[in-house]
Amino acid sequence: MVDLVVRGGLVFDGTGAAPVVADVAVQDGRVVAVGPDLALKGDEEIDAAGKMVTPGWVDIHTHYDGQITWDSRMTPSSTLGATTVVAGNCGVGFAPVRPQDHDTLIRLMEGVEDIPGAALHEGLSWDWESFDDYMKAVERLPHDIDVAVQVPHGALRVYVMGERGANRDPATAEENATMRRLTAEAISAGALGFSTTRTMVHRTADGDLTPTIGAARDEMIAIAQGLADAGSGVLQIVSDFREMDEEFALLREMMVVSGQPLSFSMVQADVVPDQWRHLMTRLDQAAEDGLPMKAQVAGRPVGLMLGLQGSAHPFISRPSYQAIKDLPLAGKVAAMRDPDFRARLIAEAPLKDHPFINSLAGAHHKMFELGDPPNYEPDPSESLGRRAKALGVNPDELIYDALVADEGRAFLYFPMHNYVEGSLDNVRTMLANPNTLSGLSDGGAHVGAICDVSLPTYMLTHWCRDRTRGAKFELAEVIRSQTLDTARAVGLEDRGVLAPGYLADINIIDFDRLRLKPPYMVYDLPTGARRLMQEADGYVATIKSGQVIYREGQPTGALPGQLIRGFQPAPQALAAE
Structure with missing residues (x-):
């Protein structure tokens, strides 16, 4: 007898190997056997015939730093197949702190992650330093x-520099030494x-x-030395790469000094549409030089949800809207609705004290009705700007009516990054590079404007089927990209694979039914603050x-999740592989 057997599913083991119909047996939280017609009996058995069986998603770019202190459920990541999330990205978080x-x-x-300050003030206990x-x-x-x-x-x-640190004053040698020690x-x-x-x-926020x-x-080098002192840790960087050679030289030096892997965020931005190509060239060179550097890539546009319930829409800066905001x-x-x-x-002309809103308000060619199921690779001809031109009307009229639709709950889709040419072909090139990782879901962040937490599901539905x-991708390689690859990139070698000894983190998926639903707003953060939520059909378990x-x-009530402390080795029997 074992605790659980998942019977007869099409098992994608996470390594990129072709799937096989097999059973997966679990005991004490770990996989103990994978194979056809296992003789083992489970205290619980799940019939997975006709379903995909995969490792749980390992999402390495989230911002649940506050939520993990007040909420037991890491939604929406956990309802969309993630079994491991990494928080504390982009240099923002809540410790150490005075x-x-x-x-x-x-x-x-x-300010950085668009998480309501009132919710953080209410939710954070601050029982730590x-x-x-x-x-x-x-x-x-x-x-x-x-x-x-x-x-x-x-x-x-x-923490180390006080107000001087917040004001971006240069750190002294003593302060650098303190940051090194605290990092270690x-x-x-x-x-x-x-x-x-x-x-x-x-x-x-100011x-x-x-x-x-x-x-x-x-x-930066002192902090890298802190990782070297500890003999562990990954480096995660977000940069404009304005001085690309200088910045890459710094990243490489940090890796050499620390002896640890590094990843950075890579998107295609409208203002520097070819920068990603130069980044990939330097990324590939780092790999050739033996440096474990990776770029985190989003598998779709980094898209704003523009709506009356959200943080952004084109009319926020209009004087008349100020009266009803x-x-x-x-x-x-x-x-x-008043004509x-x-x-x-x-x-009306917009007010000038909303530069970001005004910059997107005129980009009618990048505004789309999202649809159900949501279309994250819309044809440019479907933009509200192109539709308005065909109709001979002011684009703002179509945008206005779309925002008021569904009692004001509708969202427009604005692909902010990764959509310069109006397709995902360049994203596919990024994803296909062996030195990139599937990332940037930003789970828990940008809760009033972005809902990219569903990226792992989208990778399956859009890139492998719809x-x-x-060109598309094969299921086995996409599954590997968000299980084994992401897990190994951050030193979590005990998960991401369905094989004996590994953690029994598993998704059972009805692929024919797998479908993302449109994002919607909920008000369940502390103080009733808002956040975008998204669901999917097809996650059987x-x-x-x-x-x-x-x-x-739907939650079962089980809460087996743990805080991961540091790198996790591969199972003993498989460590040699």
Whole structure:
């Protein structure tokens, strides 16, 4: 007898090998056997005939840093097949911290990751100071899936330097030494790695540059030495790469000094449409030179959800909208249905104190109705701008009416990055590179404007089944890309594979039924703050460490998830492989 047997599914083991019809037996949270017609009997058995059986998704780019301290369920990631998430990316987080800096870190997270400050003020207990204290606070709350955390550069810098750190003053040699020591202590205590941001795009809620922008080489190298002192840890970087050669030289030096792997975010931005090609050239050269450098790539556009319930839509900067912006949704919709209000708002010039909104408001060629199921690779001819031109009307009229649809709950899709040419062909080139990783889901972040947490599901539905506008990928390679590949990239070698000794993290999927639903807004964060949510049909069951945690997207009540402390070795019997 064993605890669980998943019978007769089409098993994709996560290695990229061709699938086979087999049983998967589980005991004490780990896979003990995979093969056809196993004689083992399970205390529980699941009939997976006609279904796919895969490892659980290992999502290495999320921002659940606050949520993991107050919520046992890592939704929506865990309802969409993730069994492991890595938080603490992009240099933002909540430890280490001194009491006087709580608000500074909240304003930083609110600005960079669009997580409501009121929810963070209400939800965070702040019963920690050191990074180890923070990890202990995370451990005190049971979770549905495994979570790992990284040391965020912003919090570390403010902790060591106080207001000078927040103001981006240069660190002294003594302060660099302290950051080195604290990084080593956190990694030794179980932090999975260190993250930083070096992009001008990231700002605090007050519009200020984040504390880590422009951090000097000496500071970055001191932190890399902290990883070397601990003998472990990964490096995660976000950068504009404005001075590409200089920046890459720094990343390479950090890897050499630390002796640890590094990943950076890579997207195609409209303002530098060919930068990703130059990044790939340098990435490939690093790999040839024996440096374990990877680029994290999103498998679809980084897309804004524009809507009356969200953080952004084209009319926020119109004077007439300012008069109704604080009304509840029903009040906004009632006001906007007034023909005189509609005509007046559409005719107005925008206020100049909303530069970001105004920059997207005129980009009618990049605004699309999302649809059901949502279409994340829309044809440019379907944009509201092109449709308006064909109809001979002002594009703002179509946009206005689309936002008011469904009682104001509708969202328009605005592909902000990865869609310069109006297709995902360049994204496919990025994904096909062996030195890239499937990432950038941003689970738990941008809760009022972006809902890319469903990327692992989209990789299966769009890239392996539904795409009509270009080449696809094979299921086995996509499954490997978000299980074994992502797990190994961050040192979690005990998961991502369905083979004896590995964690029994499993998805049972009805591939014919697998379908993403449109994102929608819920108000379930502390203080009733909003966040975008997304669901999918087709996840028959998600199993974490041998326990079924979701059936058809509904929680079972099981909470077997753990805080991961540091790198995890491969199972003993398979370590040689």
